[in-house]
Amino acid sequence: MAVLCRPAVTVPEYVITAEQTLGLVRTVHRDHPQLGLALRLIENTGVGKRHLVQPLEDTLRHPGFEARNKLYEAEAKARVPQVVRQALESAELSARDIDLIVYVSCTGFMMPSLTAWLINTMGFRPGTRQLPIAQLGCAAGGAAVNRAHDFCRAYPGANVLIVACEFCSLSYQPADLGVGTLLSNGLFGDAVAAAVVRGEGGTGIRLEHNASHLVPGTEDWIAYAVRDTGFHFLLDKRVPGTMEALAPVLTDVAGQHGWDVSRLGFYIVHAGGPRILDDLSKFLNVAPEAFRFSRATLSEYGNVASVVVLDALARLFDEGSVEEGAQGLIAGFGPGITAEMALGHWTPAQEAVLVGAAAGGSRAAAGRTAPVVPGARPGATAPVRTADTVRAPAPVPAPAAYRAPDARGVHFWTPPDLPGLTFDPLLARLLHEEPVARVKLPHGEGHAWLVTRYDDVRFVSIDPRFGRRAVMGRDVTRLAPHFIPMDGAVGVCDPPDHTRMRRVVARAFTSRALGRLREYAQAVMDGLLDRMAEHGGPLDLVAYLNRPFPLAMVGALMGVPEEDRPQMARWTDTILSAAQGREASERAKAEMAGYFRRLPERRTTGPGDDLGDALADAVGEGVLSLDEAVGLAVLVQIGGAHAVRNNSANMVYALLTHPAHLARLRAEPELVPQAVEELLRYIPHRNAVGLARIALEDVEVGGVPIRAGEPVYVSYLTANRDPDVFADPGRLDFDRVHNPHVSFGYGPHFCPASALARMESEILLRSLWDRFPGLRLAVPEDELAWERGALIRGPEKLPVTW
DSSP: OOEEOOOEEEOOSEEEEHHHHHHHHHHHTTTOTTHHHHHHHHHTTOOOEEEESSOHHHHTSOOOHHHHHHHHHHHHHHHHHHHHHHHHHHHTOOGGGOOEEEEEOSSOOOSSOHHHHHHHHSOOOTTOEEEEEOSOGGGHHHHHHHHHHHHHHHSTTOOEEEEEEEEGGGGOOTTOOOHHHHHHHTTBOEEEEEEEEESSSOSEEEEEEEEEEEEEEETTSEEEEEETTEEEEEEOTTGGGTHHHHHHHHHHHHHHTTOOGGGOSEEEEOOSSHHHHHHHHHHHTOOGGGGHHHHHHHHHHOBOTTHHHHHHHHHHHHHOOOOTTOEEEEEEEETEEEEEEEEEEEEOOSSOOOOGGGGTOSSSOTTBOOOBOTTSOTTOBOOSSOTTTOOOOOOOOOOTTOOOOOTTOEEEOOOOOOOTTOOOHHHHHHHHHOSEEEEEOSBSBSOEEEEOSHHHHHHHHHOTTEESGGGTTOOBOBSSSSOOSOTTOGGGOOTTHHHHHHHHHHGGGSHHHHHHHHHHHHHHHHHHHHHHHHHOSSEEHIIIIITHHHHHHHHHHHTOOGGGHHHHHHHHHHHTBSSSHHHHHHHHHHHHHHHHHTGGGOOOSSSSSOHHHHHHHHHHHTSSOHHHHHHHHHHHHHIIIIIHHHHHHHHHHHHHTOHHHHHHHHHOGGGHHHHHHHHHHHSOOBSSOOOOEEESSOEEETTEEEOTTOEEEEOHHHHTTOTTTSSSTTSOOTTOOOOOOOTTOOGGGOOTTHHHHHHHHHHHHHHHHHHOTTOEESSOGGGOOBOSSBSBOOBSOOEEEO
8 A cells, every 4th residue: 555655845045034025026016006905915825934946136037938947957956856865765765666756846847857867866777667747736746646646556566756846936027017926926935845655664644545626617727828938827816716616526535435524634735825725624614723734834935836735744744643544635736727636544653764853953853854055966955044034042131040050051940930921031041042951940850951942842842762651750850849640641651652542532623523612612602701791890800711711611522510620620720730739739630530530430411522432432442541541631631721721811911911912803803813823822831841751862952962861851932932933033923924833742742632722712812802892901910910839820810801
């Protein structure tokens, strides 16, 4: 059975941001009669930045079609070999194991194809078959996967290399002034990718079925006009609405295979723009979160044509949250209007293949490559960060209670009880000055490594050489006087046990289940707001809304009856309090565990197919032991009630103290999902750090050697403030479209309930101000009391009136 393995993706080193694009359009086309329309369209693309194969000033010049095509060939030969080598390495194959090369590109022309050059220069066998695809545009990524699948079915055991090379910037036409052309100038970017489809073995998506569909009468909606100056992109204004016609096709393709398209485990689709993803979410009845990989590609790289599908797939690998056996969809859309669709199951790793950052590079995300130096020998690399994208960090003053590191370089870290959304000054200091540092927290023995930069945090989170299970039984330095997770809980497990347990949890977070929970959540919210209206202001919003709302949601999710939920909240507060001590915390944890040990007897009238049901069924089927099910229940109960309570209160506080941001949300309610993402990034939701990992072998992180057996913490808070990734990271910015935050973690331990937490936040922010548009703080800001000695930060009370 053919398996699509981890793709390798690289982008050029020259960057243009959305702000630069808009400024350029305003300057170059200031007299254009439809300038306002063009600017709005570009702003709505969802693109935060794009990468170019040459500096912007060279991109804007047009030296002629011949010169541009020569540049295309030179850049392809310089950049493609690196991703090919990495894709082969990920698939554990060599060039001589490949039987077919599928090369897709719509932004340049070569004859013979680049496939011939690859065979001659990279060690492929002379008998390797070649399949260049040049005229399917953005659909070609999906087409390449499908043609590889067809070949593997025709020749069992054969292996196929897919290469996608798109330099869209070489099609820039300065004399084209149509609105569609101006839009494309702000949408498309450059990228190169490669992936292997193995006929036997491999880790990734086991391809099972594929199909193609052409929407009749739409062949002129996306087109090239080939003129003396090269390719001129033509885009019909009806293109963004094509998902209304294609969504039923996707539904039928899945249905013919016996699958429900609305209940799949993952979705990898070409994202020509946010409207396409929004419509797919609506027409397929799928949560918007399901298309997060495609949205991230669009935000970070723009529309990179045939590369989009492979980059989104690489992000799926990077996140590491997909469960073994999960069903999924791959789809590419392009000229015709053509859809190329594939269905497959996720086949997990038997033994992790370490590439990219995992092979020793700490500043590149696993599975990605650093940009290739233009004109350099194949394989030479340029720095990941460029002078245009790296800003010197602002100096961070040392806190009054800060203790200098001892002779061993260990920082003694007792996180203060900070007011409001103040960022921990030691964390900020280490991010900028010592991104891999030794720290000693108030409890436990010895010291641990603390990793703070974004790329390093993601590297440690996903690399299997760092394990959670090895923490058990060790008195690792930590913030709390006690170790919170129960033995056997999913948070302290590694694959394959972790994968087995996550698969059970995933049953409660299908798109259909989340749809039911959304209806329940809105009903609960409306009832709580009615209660607030009856009481009148002032009142404590934490008591009336931020606490009971997530408590009701996690209660419904876990099958906890309403009358038992206040006790659950008390247990959770005690467990997560660093101030109440080990004995009280362990007693509360034991009592909560004892409650969930009666899980098979617990049922509620809330939404069906809840996680409590899934856990009870898994125990009955022998998939989970009772201890494992109890550990999962305790973990979800704590995270779902307490963390969401405090973070939703922090979000309300942030808006009440940023009146301009609040006014904008009131005027633009469609901005709420993007605002929630920015609030998740911006708010420092916890004190210190979460659970440690143990290095299972010697590993280098950020140029610092970490020895086997040493504990390592990652800070998702500092990763979210890394200026190499987030422009002006200390500013709350609702226009931040490039927002790959890690507030829900990263890799195998990515929060499985992230979609539920996002949904709750959106419902709360929309509904609260719809009902009480004049909501405001009832006391001066400096009189607010904040939780002390807590692991999760938030206000003790939030007095409001209206």
